[in-house]
Amino acid sequence: MATASRTDKSFQPGKSAAHPMVLAAWLRRRYFRTPLNSAISLLGMAFLLFLAYHALQWAVVQAVWISPDGTSAVCRGISGACWAVIQQRWRIIIFGLFPYDEQWRSMFACLVMVATIILSCVPFFWKPLRLSLLWSGGFLLFYALMRGGVFGMPLVQPADWGGLTLTVFLYAAGVLIGMPMAIAMALARRSEMPLVSKMTGGLIDGVRSLPLITILFTAALIFPFVLPGWLQGDKIWRVIIGFALFFAAYQAEIIRSGLQSIPVGQEEAAKALGLTYWQRTSRIMLPQAFRNALPPTINQLVITFKETSLIVIIGFFEILASGNAAYGTGEWSFAYFEVYIFVALVYFAFVFSLSRYGAYLERRMRFGQH
Amino acid sequence: MSEAAVRISGMNKFYGRFQVLRDINLEVASGERIVICGPSGSGKSTLIRCINRLEEHQQGRIDVLGTELNDDISNIDHIRRDVGMVFQHFNLFPHLTVLENCTLAPTLARKVPVDEAEATAMTYLERVRIPEQALKFPGQLSGGQQQRVAIARALCMKPKILLFDEPTSALDPEMIKEVLDVMVELAHDGMTMLCVTHEMGFARQVADRVIFMDKGEIVEEGRPGELFDNPRNERTRTFLSQVLSH
Numbered sequence: 001m002a003t004a005s006r007t008d009k010s011f012q013p014g015k016s017a018a019h020p021m022v023l024a025a026w027l028r029r030r031y032f033r034t035p036l037n038s039a040i041s042l043l044g045m046a047f048l049l050f051l052a053y054h055a056l057q058w059a060v061v062q063a064v065w066i067s068p069d070g071t072s073a074v075c076r077g078i079s080g081a082c083w084a085v086i087q088q089r090w091r092i093i094i095f096g097l098f099p100y101d102e103q104w105r106s107m108f109a110c111l112v113m114v115a116t117i118i119l120s121c122v123p124f125f126w127k128p129l130r131l132s133l134l135w136s137g138g139f140l141l142f143y144a145l146m147r148g149g150v151f152g153m154p155l156v157q158p159a160d161w162g163g164l165t166l167t168v169f170l171y172a173a174g175v176l177i178g179m180p181m182a183i184a185m186a187l188a189r190r191s192e193m194p195l196v197s198k199m200t201g202g203l204i205d206g207v208r209s210l211p212l213i214t215i216l217f218t219a220a221l222i223f224p225f226v227l228p229g230w231l232q233g234d235k236i237w238r239v240i241i242g243f244a245l246f247f248a249a250y251q252a253e254i255i256r257s258g259l260q261s262i263p264v265g266q267e268e269a270a271k272a273l274g275l276t277y278w279q280r281t282s283r284i285m286l287p288q289a290f291r292n293a294l295p296p297t298i299n300q301l302v303i304t305f306k307e308t309s310l311i312v313i314i315g316f317f318e319i320l321a322s323g324n325a326a327y328g329t330g331e332w333s334f335a336y337f338e339v340y341i342f343v344a345l346v347y348f349a350f351v352f353s354l355s356r357y358g359a360y361l362e363r364r365m366r367f368g369q370h
Numbered sequence: 371m372s373e374a375a376v377r378i379s380g381m382n383k384f385y386g387r388f389q390v391l392r393d394i395n396l397e398v399a400s401g402e403r404i405v406i407c408g409p410s411g412s413g414k415s416t417l418i419r420c421i422n423r424l425e426e427h428q429q430g431r432i433d434v435l436g437t438e439l440n441d442d443i444s445n446i447d448h449i450r451r452d453v454g455m456v457f458q459h460f461n462l463f464p465h466l467t468v469l470e471n472c473t474l475a476p477t478l479a480r481k482v483p484v485d486e487a488e489a490t491a492m493t494y495l496e497r498v499r500i501p502e503q504a505l506k507f508p509g510q511l512s513g514g515q516q517q518r519v520a521i522a523r524a525l526c527m528k529p530k531i532l533l534f535d536e537p538t539s540a541l542d543p544e545m546i547k548e549v550l551d552v553m554v555e556l557a558h559d560g561m562t563m564l565c566v567t568h569e570m571g572f573a574r575q576v577a578d579r580v581i582f583m584d585k586g587e588i589v590e591e592g593r594p595g596e597l598f599d600n601p602r603n604e605r606t607r608t609f610l611s612q613v614l615s616h
Contacts, residue, residue: 268424269461273475273527274451277443283474287465365465 096162162317178244182251258293298358381430454524514545
């Protein structure tokens with residue numbers, strides 16, 4: 001695959017425009033062809049410059065970055081952004097209610113989880129054994145760090161976890177549990193046994209018909225009344241299972257669409273070679289289904305990341321709720337705009353990387369199609 | 371005479387209420403080369419697809435290599451490993467390299483060690499004259515090359531019977547010969563072959579027996595010389611005049 005993709009660089013507009021002469025000609029052709037054309041271009045540019053100037057004035061030039069005394073007095077009467085709120089309150093945004101002295105654990109746990117996610121994006125780890133070792137190791141380390149109670153680290157209950165760390169953990173666990181569920185549901189819905197396919201179809205359609213909030217609510221607050229004690233587990237795990245189920249219902253249909261777009265000849269050829277159902281499914285059908293369904297899969301992963309913010313409804317302080325808490329004291333209540341921009345940047349960093357990774361995967365997999 | 375590789379008796383097949391195959395009786399000896407021809411929709415593809423149970427029959431009995439085909443799944447997978455198939459549209463696995471296409475089934479279904487499977491695959495890729503394409507993906511090959519890979523892929527399972535379902539029908543004219551050449555060599559090596567094809571030259575050259583089908587029935591069969599030069603049945607005559615007239 002790698003050798004082949006090197007030849008695939010036929011069209012690169014960015015490269016050719018880099019030369020100054022070419023760039024000038026291109027600008028003239030695109031933006032200054034006629035007097036009216038030039039006037040509109042200049043007006044538009046002036047407007048953009050105006051906006052950029054004011055944004056820069058607010059965000060950088062007039063902004064206050066640090067509060068030396070820890071109060072918001074330094075931001076009084078300024079016309080720029082008060083980034084001092086981030087400087088003072090970032091620990092709440094990133095770590096939530098985690099005990100102050102133990103927050104280094106939350107930081108390392110968050111790094112462990114992010115590193116695990118990044119490593120599992122590297123082709124070297126795309127082997128079942130390596131991937132499962134990586135994730136078991138990642139989760140074990142994360143859990144030990146966060147929960148404590150081992151190696152002399154004080155116990156911190158999941159109810160006190162929060163901030164970015166909680167968001168990343170909830171996301172990773174939800175997708176990791178949800179993806180196998182989605183695969184199982186997609187395969188079951190295609191089953192030749194009517195009972196299996198009908199029941200799976202009912203489950204998928206049922207879950208999809210409910211808002212995520214009601215599912216989380218049920219998992220967190222209603223199940224304790226319904227389930228026997230030994231089946232309840234911690235609230236965080238019930239929420240993760242509910243979250244995973246919701247993700248799986250959508251992802252199952254995405255995978256099924258990927259399966260259906262595979263020509264029938266593929267499965268026939270695999271059958272004719274004497275491959276069993278599981279061999280055909282794991283080596284022929286699913287790899288092609290995921291390739292076909294890559295864009296909607298990335299889409300679903302992106303949406304799911306942002307949906308983690310809904311768990312605030314059952315009392316978990318993920319990053320957005322922690323942001324609310326960060327400016328929620330009387331001291332900083334005027335600075336909500338800055339806090340939201342900061343939180344938005346964190347979301348953007350994650351989701352944008354995910355999208356770029358999806359684009360990389362698409363390029364990498366383009367080969368080998370007929 | 372050795373034991374029959376395929377024995378079909380009194381077989382009927384329906385799609386819903388429509389009968390596609392009608393009272394098929396056919397016995398193929400081990401090492402025999404059979405060409406099946408007939409107009410489109412006559413059931414020739416369906417017939418050979420019944421032999422590796424890509425299609426199920428409703429009545430009658432099919433025995434392949436001494437095992438009866440029924441609903442027993444493990445039986446079917448077992449039979450399929452010994453019965454190779456080459457498709458009209460190649461059906462190579464696009465996400466695997468040519469070499470991986472050839473080694474996948476031997477390593478998974480026959481549990482052959484990887485290096486041994488690769489050595490075997492290279493032998494067969496050399497036989498179909500494309501060893502230099504081993505690390506490419508199917509999408510990078512021409513139709514004729516893909517079909518030769520498909521033949522090599524089937525051979526890697528060391529099958530006892532090979533089924534060909536119109537292997538040259540989807541090819542550009544200039545690529546038909548390279549595929550037929552490979553098939554002729556196989557025939558000379560004594561492979562048991564059942565080919566659905568309209569290549570009458572190929573049939574004359576290698577077939578022990580030609581079967582003519584129409585409307586789901588075996589209408590006539592015989593040595594290629596007899597059947598092509600002195601067809602007894604009116605329907606055979608009409609078909610041959612249409613195929614051979616141009």
